[in-house]
Structure formats: structure tokens, C-alpha cells
Amino acid sequence: MRSSTGSRGVARPHASVTLYGRASHPTGSMRVAVLHDHLSFIGGGERVALALAGAFDADLFVTDLDPGLPTRAGLRSVRATELGKAPRTPILRQERQAAAFRRAELPGYDVYVFSGNWAIEAAPRHRPNLWYCHTPTRVFYDLREDFLRDLSPPKRVAARAWIRRARPRYEADVATIGRVVANSRNVAGRVARYLHRSAEVVYPPVDTARY
Template identity: 30%
Template structure:
């Protein structure tokens, strides 16, 4: 259910998120938050039901004025220069607001406490070339460069409005301190794998009869380095399935060899089917957390990942996965060779995935809300 105005009565807990226009790890976290706080309305700048997870249709979703423009709902990147304005006009009326943010939702005005769960300080401001790519000049990239000084002031001011900051990983924790001067607490994102969901087959074309598939699930963005994965597997000749969509899709499709199949817009049941039939999850991404290796681990599948960022928090080297040190086809190919020469214990990998459950995630947030309520009752305010 979508609503363009605030709910009639003040919520005890509300959820805020940048935009609900795609399917990815951040949106899975919002669904986990909704399950933890089922009565909480979700505030967001843009909502496009057809391109995000269908489970949001059962939620109360409050959108910004920008949501009235269909073009921006279909392509949130076109809205980037306007999202600070939209965030400032998305007022959340709740006793506690849990903010799922990669750069916009932490700027929503709130009437109560603001608990920010941060995936990263805004990539579009502080890692702009990696986020947007440098291959071509677009109106969005030009607008962001012009507006960057204003947006950085807005972003840092928005960060200071938070009551409490959580970081998705230690690398993001350091980035929050460097960017905002804020001490944050690391709270790993939960996996939301439901093993009871019926598996649904995926049409893999020429790979239909192949055994030992390698699986890369990623948004097709420049910093995800999916081209490195494709180029490595082109040389290795091993079967690779790439799941995802994004602005790099056409270029990557042209790059893919006959042993690489690219698919998108899959259901949870289809994703489960692919995990179950894979031999390993592969990623060359500069990932702030990296949810797919944890999802693969619930199926007992190891990972082959770049030694960077959030992967350092979630992969046990040579026990649940293999690292490679630079995002190049040569380094990844060597890692695949090491992986093939190793023996993997599925039960060890599954036990590791159990450390990243929704129950642990929700319990820490409920504890924080209880702490803030207790501090308010004592009249000591709501500071972290």
C-alpha cells in the first residue's frame, strides 16, 4: 500500500530508506526490518513496485513529492540531484525511526530518535567515479559535480541529526569516522534466506546440463567489477551464471563468452535454485558488506571474493572461502585454481552463516530502542 501522506497516528517505530526502486541487499535489509517491526510504516523518496521486491506491496509506504514523476521512479539515478531536496520534505512522525541509508534517508526530518543503519557514506559524493563510472559524461554526473559542495554540506549536517549510528561493517565504520567524525557500532546485515521457499528452475540456455556452476549475483555497476569475473571465466572456460541488472548490462553482455549466462529479475525461489546448484559464489566487488557469500553459505557453498571491505568481516579464509588480492582476471583465475584444489566442509560453512541471522539483527535494534526509552524516562536525553 502506497501513501503520499503520513500515517494518521504517530508510529512507535518507523522505517526510512533512500528509495525502493530496485532489488538488492539494502532492500533485503528493509524487508528484514519490516519483519522485525511489522507495524512500522516505511518512508522513502521513490517507490516503484514493479522493480523492487513484491513483499513491499503489503507495507504502508509513504513517499516524497518526487514519487509523482514516473520517469524518476523508473530511473532513480536521474533523481540524484534532487534527492536532498526530497529527503528534506519527507518528514517522519514516529517515536523512533530506523533509517536504512546509503546517503539520503539519514536526511529525513524526524520527530523522535533517529537510529541510522549506514551502508556507506554517500558513494555518489565521496566515491563518485566508482559509483557512476567515468566512461561517459551524463547530465546526472555533471549535476552532481556542480552540486557536490552543497550536497556534502547537506550530507554532513544530516549525519549530525542522528541519535545513534550503526555501520554495516568495519570498513564502513572507519569511513563514517573519517567522513563525519562519528563513532559508530558495527552491526552486520542479516541474511534473509528462507530455506522453506520452493525452488524454481531458471532457464540457463547452453549451461542447462552443466555441473558445478559458479554464481555471481550483483548489481551491474562499475565498482562491482563484474567485468573482471566475466573475463576470468571466459579464459577459464568454466560455467558462470551472472544474476543482476544495471547500467553496465549491455557492455557486460557483449563481453560474456559462451560459458557465461546472464539473467535478471529472478524470484527468491529461482535464486535459491541457483545457490543450491552452484559450486561457489564469486565476487570481485568493492563491497561494503557483501551479502551474497552469506546467502551462499546457508546452502553450504564457499565463496571466492576480493580481499576488501565487508568481505573481511564475513569470510573465514580457507574455511568458508578464498580471497584474491586485486580485482584483475589473472588474480581471480588464480584464486579459482586454489579453490578447486581445496576441500570444503559444508557444515562448517552453514554454521558460519548462522552468525548472520535476522534474529540477532533485530534483537540489537530492539535493545537500542529500549535503551533510548529508558534514557528518556530518566530525563537524560537520547544520545549515543
């Protein structure tokens, strides 16, 4: 992928017809939006989302934004926007995050890059797109029974109902993804096994200057 230097002196990649299928501005700078589940703490997925936004000079859209987090992660220049807040309560939190992305309207970008489990709810209305998959939502698949076993009987009933409702919607969203990229061979295997999609493996970035 080639890069050009924008007005702020930041290298911005040109749209790649090979990667994204088409480019609305093949000779100009590509506008990229990165969508990630949340930015309330710094985990592995959050670091990757910030790194993607920084690398592509992209706008980052999340739920539960801690505005100081990009600076603490060493990526102060990343422009992050909060789409909504979600409670801490499991299941309700995931539902609220998914709803925030489902309602999102973010026109004007050349490509949309999704990261995480719930940001892909925005995929049907935001194309062309790419999903950097950290793992399929495992409580829908191989960890389902382990997840349910740890719950009290009333919560188990509610969780089963949520999985029955949310999994088909999740799989329908995945079907609207143009290209899937996995962060490891193991994750690529899960993508093939559970979602019936092929995924190119691209390992997360490493700051080699620290070693």
C-alpha cells in the same frame, strides 16, 4: 530489546532507553518509522529496509515505490508509503530523492530509522533517530575522482557543482543522527574516516532457514 504482541498478534519491540536515549511510551509498544531512499527494485539495501520494517512492525517510507515489491521479497505485511517520485537521470534523481525526505513531515513515532544515503535528509526534523549505514555517499569522498573522470566535460562541471552543494548538507544531516549503525567493519571505518562518527557494527539479517 524486548518485544510485546500487538493487537494483530505481531511482536512489537518496546522502546529501549539504552538504544534511543528516551522512550515516550516506556511501558507500551513503540511506534517505529523506517525511511529508505527508494523501493523501485530489490537490492541489498532494499531488503534490509524491508527486513527492518518487518521486524519492528514499522511503517516504511520511500520514494519510487513499486507496490508489489514487498510481496515479491516475501514481506507482504510491510506497510510502505511513497513520499514522491524521482527521475532516472543521475544527480537529478538523487536531488529529488533528497528533497522528498527533506520535505517529509512524519510526526507521531517513537523512533525513526534511516537506511540509505538520501533518507537522512529527514533526520533534522525526525528524532530520536538511528541511521543504519550501508556506506557513506562515496562519490563525495573516496570515489569522487573516479566518478568525475567517467563523465563528459559538461556533466563533470555540473557534478562538481552538485558535490560542492550537496556534501555540506549531507554532513550536516549526519550530525543530527543520534546513533549510527554500520553493516560491516569496513563501512564503520568509512563512517569514522569521512564523517567523524563512531558506528556500531550490526550485520544485515540472514534467513538461516534457507540453509
